[in-house]
Amino acid sequence: xxxxxxxxxxxxxxxxxxxxxxxxxxxxxxxxxxxxxxxxxxxxxxxxxxxxxxxxxxxxxxxxxxxxxxxxxxxxxxxxxxxxxxxxxxxxxxxxxxxxxxxxxxxxxxxxxxxxxxxxxxxxxxxxxxxxxxxxxxxxxxxxxxxxxxxxxxxxxxxxxxxxxxxxxxxxxxxxxxxxxxxxxxxxxxxxxxxxxxxxxxxxxxxxxxxxxxxxxxxxxxxxxxxxxxxxxxxxxxxxxxxxxxxxxxxxxxxxxxxxxxxxxxxxxxxxxxxxxxxxxxxxxxxxxxxxxxxxxxxxxxxxxxxxxxxxxxxxxxxxxxxxxxxxxxxxxxxxxx
Amino acid sequence: xxxxxxxxxxxxxxxxxxxxxxxxxxxxxxxxxxxxxxxxxxxxxxxxxxxxxxxxxxxxxxxxxxxxxxxxxxxxxxxxxxxxxxxxxxxxxxxxxxxxxxxxxxxxxxxxxxxxxxxxxxxxxxxxxxxxxxxxxxxxxxxxxxxxxxxxxxxxxxxxxxxxxxxxxxxxxxxxxxxxxxxxxxxxxxxxxxxxxxxxxxxxxxxxxxxxxxxxxxxxxxxxxxxxxxxxxxxxxxxxxxxxxxxxxxxxxxxxxxxxxxxxxxxxxxxxxxxxxxxxxxxxxxxxxxxxxxxxxxxxxxxxxxxxxxxxxxxxxxxxxxxxxxxxxxxxxxxxxx
DNA sequence: CTGAAAGCGCTAACAA
DNA sequence: TTGTTAGCGCTTTCAG
Numbered sequence: 001x002x003x004x005x006x007x008x009x010x011x012x013x014x015x016x017x018x019x020x021x022x023x024x025x026x027x028x029x030x031x032x033x034x035x036x037x038x039x040x041x042x043x044x045x046x047x048x049x050x051x052x053x054x055x056x057x058x059x060x061x062x063x064x065x066x067x068x069x070x071x072x073x074x075x076x077x078x079x080x081x082x083x084x085x086x087x088x089x090x091x092x093x094x095x096x097x098x099x100x101x102x103x104x105x106x107x108x109x110x111x112x113x114x115x116x117x118x119x120x121x122x123x124x125x126x127x128x129x130x131x132x133x134x135x136x137x138x139x140x141x142x143x144x145x146x147x148x149x150x151x152x153x154x155x156x157x158x159x160x161x162x163x164x165x166x167x168x169x170x171x172x173x174x175x176x177x178x179x180x181x182x183x184x185x186x187x188x189x190x191x192x193x194x195x196x197x198x199x200x201x202x203x204x205x206x207x208x209x210x211x212x213x214x215x216x217x218x219x220x221x222x223x224x225x226x227x228x229x230x231x232x233x234x235x236x237x238x239x240x241x242x243x244x245x246x247x248x249x250x251x252x253x254x255x256x257x258x259x260x261x262x263x264x265x266x267x268x269x270x271x272x273x274x275x276x277x278x279x280x281x282x283x284x285x286x287x288x289x290x291x292x293x294x295x296x297x298x299x300x301x302x303x304x305x306x307x308x309x310x311x312x313x314x315x316x317x318x319x320x321x322x323x324x325x326x327x328x329x330x331x332x333x334x335x336x337x338x
Numbered sequence: 339x340x341x342x343x344x345x346x347x348x349x350x351x352x353x354x355x356x357x358x359x360x361x362x363x364x365x366x367x368x369x370x371x372x373x374x375x376x377x378x379x380x381x382x383x384x385x386x387x388x389x390x391x392x393x394x395x396x397x398x399x400x401x402x403x404x405x406x407x408x409x410x411x412x413x414x415x416x417x418x419x420x421x422x423x424x425x426x427x428x429x430x431x432x433x434x435x436x437x438x439x440x441x442x443x444x445x446x447x448x449x450x451x452x453x454x455x456x457x458x459x460x461x462x463x464x465x466x467x468x469x470x471x472x473x474x475x476x477x478x479x480x481x482x483x484x485x486x487x488x489x490x491x492x493x494x495x496x497x498x499x500x501x502x503x504x505x506x507x508x509x510x511x512x513x514x515x516x517x518x519x520x521x522x523x524x525x526x527x528x529x530x531x532x533x534x535x536x537x538x539x540x541x542x543x544x545x546x547x548x549x550x551x552x553x554x555x556x557x558x559x560x561x562x563x564x565x566x567x568x569x570x571x572x573x574x575x576x577x578x579x580x581x582x583x584x585x586x587x588x589x590x591x592x593x594x595x596x597x598x599x600x601x602x603x604x605x606x607x608x609x610x611x612x613x614x615x616x617x618x619x620x621x622x623x624x625x626x627x628x629x630x631x632x633x634x635x636x637x638x639x640x641x642x643x644x645x646x647x648x649x650x651x652x653x654x655x656x657x658x659x660x661x662x663x664x665x666x667x668x669x670x671x672x673x674x675x676x
Numbered sequence: 677c678t679g680a681a682a683g684c685g686c687t688a689a690c691a692a
Numbered sequence: 693t694t695g696t697t698a699g700c701g702c703t704t705t706c707a708g
Contacts, residue, residue: 085413394700
């Protein structure tokens with residue numbers, strides 16, 4: 001049996017409560033006593049029991065991370081590791097632990113979240129995605145449980161939720177305008193799953209830019225695919241089969257762009273000579289494609305870091321109100337545009 | 339205040355222990371009572387408190403995941419997301435949660451592991467790496483705490499630890515032999531950090547194959563780099579600066595290979611015409627390079643899945659003894675060799 | 677500045 | 693088959 005607070009108390013000739021106060025470094029304990037108690041702790045090799053503490057103070061000092069259904073798809077994308085890296089850093093700084101959701105389907109995930117919340121397993125939750133008909137957020141809202149969303153709420157009053165996001169609308173708009181400045185008029189859009197809010201925002205930005213330039217929006221230039229790798233390749237096939245092909249492509253994600261580049265190479269379409277490409281994320285390996293890709297850096301790490309900061313803040317001060325944080329993005333010009 | 343087991347007990351006119359038994363679905367409770375208790379639980383919206391339960395039964399039903407120091411480096415490599423995916427799947431099936439280490443330095447991580455163990459925060463630990471002077475494993479061993487290593491123990495009696503690994507020695511040997519069969523004699527080796535056991539095994543396999551073929555081992559053909567992206571590129575510079583260049587390269591990691599391919603392309607060295615390349619892992623995007631890379635699939639997902647299975651087994655039966663599981667590998671021939 | 681004791685919510689031995 | 697009760701290890705009033 002592990003050594004408990006009582007053992008320490010006995011050894012130091014004090015009451016358990018005193019030991020507890022020493023752990024908390026209470027100012028109402030004399031330095032002499034502290035010394036003595038600490039010595040006893042060392043000698044016995046005392047370590048506080050986490051569950052007992054959590055039970056007593058009703059807080060676990062851990063943050064729940066909820067990823068989109070099926071980590072299968074999620075984890076293929078370097079976005080998640082990178083955002084978790086940002087989360088991890090801040091969490092560590094503040095002494096918080098990380099608890100990971102493992103469910104594969106939407107129902108499983110909702111069930112897990114309920115357990116986290118009802119079971120007091122975590123103090124707050126980080127939602128790493130925002131999808132259209134999400135059930136998790138409404139639940140959290142209803143429970144008035146601290147959470148922060150990475151992304152943007154959809155179909156929910158924005159003033160009720162704290163979130164950190166990029167201005168994806170603007171990013172897509174800028175990127176489209178950039179391509180138009182380079183002389184392109186037939187610009188294709190290869191987007192991700194339309195259930196995700198980021199896809200919607202990208203598309204709106206794209207359409208707005210075209211509208212502003214009086215270029216008609218062509219449905220056949222807009223393609224959506226969920227899978228990162230095959231998705232990119234299939235999309236290229238669709239778009240290159242058109243009689244009038246686009247001369248430039250906006251791709252939802254860097255990994256998808258790898259697929260796009262590969263398929264284009266197989267078709268002997270040269271990038272950027274015959275086709276310009278811009279994508280989003282600036283994931284680490286995106287500088288290793290050939291040609292290197294022009295992409296929008298969305299500062300994924302910062303998204304995670306800021307969201308965690310915001311969440312911890314919310315946990316410690318539940319009345320602090322909701323915050324919206326927009327992480328700036330930046331177009332990284334490389335070799336895939338002309 | 340949340341509804342507790344006592345509230346349910348009152349409502350159902352039974353004792354708290356009865357409610358507890360209903361939760362555990364004990365066979366010693368009559369169906370009628372179960373019915374009544376369940377009804378009460380529903381009506382009150384009862385959900386068990388996780389920490390109280392953990393405290394009472396001294397088990398948390400959660401697994402700690404320990405990653406190499408600085409997730410910074412770790413998470414750049416798709417290996418980790420993929421292995422976590424395997425872990426996640428098995429853990430979910432068995433009703434286990436996942437707790438993630440967040441420390442950045444070796445010391446921080448050791449400290450975290452101590453907290454997990456002493457604090458009773460997790461029931462077992464999964465070590466996602468094996469490095470040479472690791473302090474975590476000796477600690478776990480000394481504490482007799484359930485853990486499973488992904489990789490191979492080093493400087494530690496193998497019979498004392500359960501681990502799941504690939505036969506990295508053999509994989510590297512095979513790969514070298516494969517290149518020799520294709521006619522190569524000057525084969526370079528671009529390895530990872532020598533602190534990691536996998537690197538050591540790869541190198542030994544490589545050297546053994548050369549030795550068997552009576553080809554002298556040239557030091558200048560062996561290069562090590564830690565960073566995945568720049569590493570590959572720098573290695574290529576080193577190796578291509580030699581008066582007598584290798585005609586084939588064995589690269590430690592697919593992501594590194596992206597860097598290698600890029601640098602080679604910049605140098606106008608054609609793959610596979612002027613240089614053949616084989617690497618390890620068969621990460622998802624490795625089929626998206628151009629040319630697509632020949633690589634050894636090490637079944638990362640399975641590593642995670644099997645390790646978790648083994649760990650859970652060990653948790654439930656501490657006396658079950660240590661297991662060694664070797665996950666098979668497979669050479670995936672694509673376009674980077676000639 | 678320190679101690680006694682109640683309680684966090686659940687489980688499990690022992691009784692009945 | 694069910695109830696009583698004593699913990700699990702820690703925190704926190706309330707006394708002193």
